[in-house]
Amino acid sequence: MTETVVRLVRSGFVAGTVPFSAVDGPGNRYVLFLQGCNWDCLVCHNPCSLPVAPPGMRPTSVADVVAGIVDAAPFLTGVTVTGGEVTLQAGFVRAVFDELAADPRTAALSRFVDSNGDAAPQVWELLAPVTDGVMLDLKALDDEMHVVLTGSSNAPVLASITDLASRGLLYEVRLLLVPGLNDGHDVLRRMARWLLAVDPAVRLRINPFRREGARACARDLLEPSPADLARYRAVLTDAGVRHLTLPV
Amino acid sequence: MQSAQLQDLVRACLEDPALTYRQRVQRLAALAENALEPPPVGEACRDAQAKGVVHDLGEGNAPYRPRYVLPDYAAALARGSAHLELPPPADLDDALAFLLAMYPNVPSITGYPVYLGDLDTLLEPYLGDLDDNAVRSRLRRFWRIVDRQLPDAFVHADLGPDDGRAVRAILAVDRELQQVVPNLTLRVDPARTPDDLLRDAVRTACADGKPHFVNHPMMVADHGPAYGVVSCYNALPRGGGAHTLVRLNLAESVRRSPGGAREYLSATLPGDVALTGELIAARIRYLVEGSRFYEHDWLVREGLVDPARFTAMFGVFGVAEAVEELLARDGVTARDGTPARYGRDQAASDVAQSLLARLAGLVAATPLPYCEVSGGRALLHAQSGIDSDVGVTAGARVPPGHEPSLYEHIRFVAPHHRWFPAGISDVFRFESTIAANPDAVVAVLRGAFGEGMRDFTFDVAGNGFTRVTGYLVRDRDVGALREAAAAHVAAIRGATTPQERAAARARHASTFLGATAITNQHLGDRVVQRPPADGRPAGGPVDD
Numbered sequence: 001m002t003e004t005v006v007r008l009v010r011s012g013f014v015a016g017t018v019p020f021s022a023v024d025g026p027g028n029r030y031v032l033f034l035q036g037c038n039w040d041c042l043v044c045h046n047p048c049s050l051p052v053a054p055p056g057m058r059p060t061s062v063a064d065v066v067a068g069i070v071d072a073a074p075f076l077t078g079v080t081v082t083g084g085e086v087t088l089q090a091g092f093v094r095a096v097f098d099e100l101a102a103d104p105r106t107a108a109l110s111r112f113v114d115s116n117g118d119a120a121p122q123v124w125e126l127l128a129p130v131t132d133g134v135m136l137d138l139k140a141l142d143d144e145m146h147v148v149l150t151g152s153s154n155a156p157v158l159a160s161i162t163d164l165a166s167r168g169l170l171y172e173v174r175l176l177l178v179p180g181l182n183d184g185h186d187v188l189r190r191m192a193r194w195l196l197a198v199d200p201a202v203r204l205r206i207n208p209f210r211r212e213g214a215r216a217c218a219r220d221l222l223e224p225s226p227a228d229l230a231r232y233r234a235v236l237t238d239a240g241v242r243h244l245t246l247p248v
Numbered sequence: 249m250q251s252a253q254l255q256d257l258v259r260a261c262l263e264d265p266a267l268t269y270r271q272r273v274q275r276l277a278a279l280a281e282n283a284l285e286p287p288p289v290g291e292a293c294r295d296a297q298a299k300g301v302v303h304d305l306g307e308g309n310a311p312y313r314p315r316y317v318l319p320d321y322a323a324a325l326a327r328g329s330a331h332l333e334l335p336p337p338a339d340l341d342d343a344l345a346f347l348l349a350m351y352p353n354v355p356s357i358t359g360y361p362v363y364l365g366d367l368d369t370l371l372e373p374y375l376g377d378l379d380d381n382a383v384r385s386r387l388r389r390f391w392r393i394v395d396r397q398l399p400d401a402f403v404h405a406d407l408g409p410d411d412g413r414a415v416r417a418i419l420a421v422d423r424e425l426q427q428v429v430p431n432l433t434l435r436v437d438p439a440r441t442p443d444d445l446l447r448d449a450v451r452t453a454c455a456d457g458k459p460h461f462v463n464h465p466m467m468v469a470d471h472g473p474a475y476g477v478v479s480c481y482n483a484l485p486r487g488g489g490a491h492t493l494v495r496l497n498l499a500e501s502v503r504r505s506p507g508g509a510r511e512y513l514s515a516t517l518p519g520d521v522a523l524t525g526e527l528i529a530a531r532i533r534y535l536v537e538g539s540r541f542y543e544h545d546w547l548v549r550e551g552l553v554d555p556a557r558f559t560a561m562f563g564v565f566g567v568a569e570a571v572e573e574l575l576a577r578d579g580v581t582a583r584d585g586t587p588a589r590y591g592r593d594q595a596a597s598d599v600a601q602s603l604l605a606r607l608a609g610l611v612a613a614t615p616l617p618y619c620e621v622s623g624g625r626a627l628l629h630a631q632s633g634i635d636s637d638v639g640v641t642a643g644a645r646v647p648p649g650h651e652p653s654l655y656e657h658i659r660f661v662a663p664h665h666r667w668f669p670a671g672i673s674d675v676f677r678f679e680s681t682i683a684a685n686p687d688a689v690v691a692v693l694r695g696a697f698g699e700g701m702r703d704f705t706f707d708v709a710g711n712g713f714t715r716v717t718g719y720l721v722r723d724r725d726v727g728a729l730r731e732a733a734a735a736h737v738a739a740i741r742g743a744t745t746p747q748e749r750a751a752a753r754a755r756h757a758s759t760f761l762g763a764t765a766i767t768n769q770h771l772g773d774r775v776v777q778r779p780p781a782d783g784r785p786a787g788g789p790v791d792d
Contacts, residue, residue: 071655
């Protein structure tokens with residue numbers, strides 16, 4: 001692995017913000033969407049967030065980001081930074097989190113990161129001191145399937161999960177399940193066992209693949225049926241997962 | 249009323265297959281009461297009533313019981329009751345039986361008690377060493393009897409602000425049974441009410457629309473610690489209540505005024521406040537000096553209510569329409585030149601603040617008889633509307649369908665709440681996904697109280713319940729009524745068969761009101777508070 005040096009930066013590419021979300025971590029959260037992703041997922045629902053610096057997009061300053069959060073702060077449990085892929089702008093995220101931690105109006109808010117996990121250890125080293133929790137995706141335990149689904153190897157993802165769990169920062173792992181690709185009995189069981197070995201109290205969330213909004217190349221894939229969802233629950237619970245969230 | 253006309257009304261009531269026996273009895277009582285002339289008021293006051301500016305909420309022409317009675321149930325349980333021939337209860341079974349015996353004996357404008365007491369506080373001492381299952385099975389029975397015996401969604405019990413076994417058991421049973429009766433309020437003290445209790449309450453509200461939440465320290469500052477929240481968010485002295493609630497339609501009031509805000513606030517509003525006060529005073533006088541309720545009722549005799557703890561409620565509604573009309577007359581627009589909107593524009597907020605401050609000042613300067621508990625003045629209340637209101641928004645709410653985003657909505661209405669010690673009801677509607685994350689609502693709730701909100705209520709899109717004024721209806725009950733809607737309309741025109749009319753039946757009297765209100769007040773249009781789509785990046789090219 002090449003040496004990664006992450007520098008703090010005072011501005012970043014922000015794709016959007018949502019001041020009120022009940023689906024991006026614990027409680028009511030302000031969500032900051034960062035621009036740019038290092039993966040090219042088959043099932044990407046948000047291809048416009050892939051380019052790192054799209055033409056015409058101006059960087060947003062840390063101060064502007066924090067000002068938006070300050071305004072919503074009285075109603076918030078915390079802030080979640082998501083993407084795109086957050087860790088591509090880790091220096092910006094660190095600067096935003098530093099500012100939130102220092103400002104008495106936002107210091108009490110929990111600070112979460114939602115990432116694909118494809119990040120060097122230095123990234124987590126940089127973020128850990130100011131981060132309360134990380135939500136990661138695990139698309140497949142099998143590396144070949146991971147490459148099919150994301151275009152990238154899962155080695156850094158597995159390392160990130162292990163690293164974050166050891167730091168007590170692994171809040172939740174999301175399994176994006178596509179029928180026939182990564183949802184077989186054995187596949188699920190192995191994923192659960194691997195995750196439980198890393199963190200016996202791991203929280204899992206099932207994100208069923210949805211065709212709506214997916215890229216054209218993914219429109220022929222199947223969506224999990226209610227029976228599939230029931231099977232996921234049964235298999236994962238049977239494997240020993242105690243904290244499992246499925247869509248309502 | 250002509251005698252022949254009265255006979256027709258009585259007969260129509262007696263022969264209406266849509267009414268249960270008790271609904272008939274209550275309607276007959278109202279017909280008899282309204283055969284009398286109302287308490288005398290001046291011509292201007294009569295005219296204001298005829299024009300719909302001042303409205304007595306159909307309380308009846310000859311008040312013979314206070315509108316809202318809040319007995320001191322703790323005193324009754326402690327001392328027992330000679331009237332009820334019941335000794336003080338010794339255990340939970342006795343306490344629940346005592347309350348069930350007492351409730352039907354509590355007078356009220358609706359015919360059913362509007363206040364069941366601070367139920368968790370009342371019951372906690374009787375739990376003893378009963379385990380949670382034993383407590384729940386008794387409460388389940390109690391809950392069912394309350395709903396079946398008092399089938400009216402204005403029947404209301406209070407909970408909190410402290411955590412305890414009783415409040416947890418009550419919330420659990422309420423979630424399980426999914427009844428509209430009793431309505432519930434949780435009093436929230438940020439320093440005393442733990443997050444975990446709030447979470448449990450939010451979970452209950454996601455399941456069945458209850459409880460409503462009130463800012464306890466704010467209520468205590470206005471009422472002292474002995475207060476109750478009853479019926480539709482009416483906050484009143486416990487051990488007393490409200491003689492009457494008369495409301496002023498601010499939208500109509502503004503229409504009577506020829507000018508803009510300045511002219512309205514200095515000339516028309518004071519006159520209409522005085523006319524509302526005149527009607528309130530006339531009604532109180534008849535109740536106290538005419539029907540002499542407080543001289544003979546058993547609750548007074550046994551010291552369970554104190555006549556000196558009764559006050560009057562001065563209700564207002566149509567604040568939104570009044571404010572927008574005044575802005576239009578003064579030519580005030582939003583920054584982009586479009587008409588300034590209530591709930592969205594600073595200009596509307598400014599006018600609403602001036603209007604409510606002026607109103608509160610006028611009400612505070614209007615002396616009323618027999619209202620010593622509130623300094624000889626009425627308590628101001630943002631009245632949540634009635635079923636027949638059309639084209640005018642309840643209380644000081646933002647019109648359904650025009651609510652802004654969540655924080656904007658909270659910040660727009662929060663400054664209004666301090667003016668309404670007797671309660672105000674802004675309703676927020678959330679997506680059903682909120683049920684998976686009740687902590688999100690807990691955070692919003694704490695923030696809303698921090699911003700100065702007194703009352704906070706939410707309903708959840710698609711959970712089967714709709715919050716109407718302060719009461720709830722079950723959507724499936726309304727649906728059953730709607731199925732018979734054609735028959736209902738035909739019945740009003742006198743062209744229906746008894747079978748069709750009988751189909752439009754409801755066990756809860758409040759369901760009739762709710763069904764009409766949902767249509768007339770467009771409650772289905774309430775904006776569902778969800779994360780704004782514009783902030784969350786979605787498919788498609790990035791703007792450049």
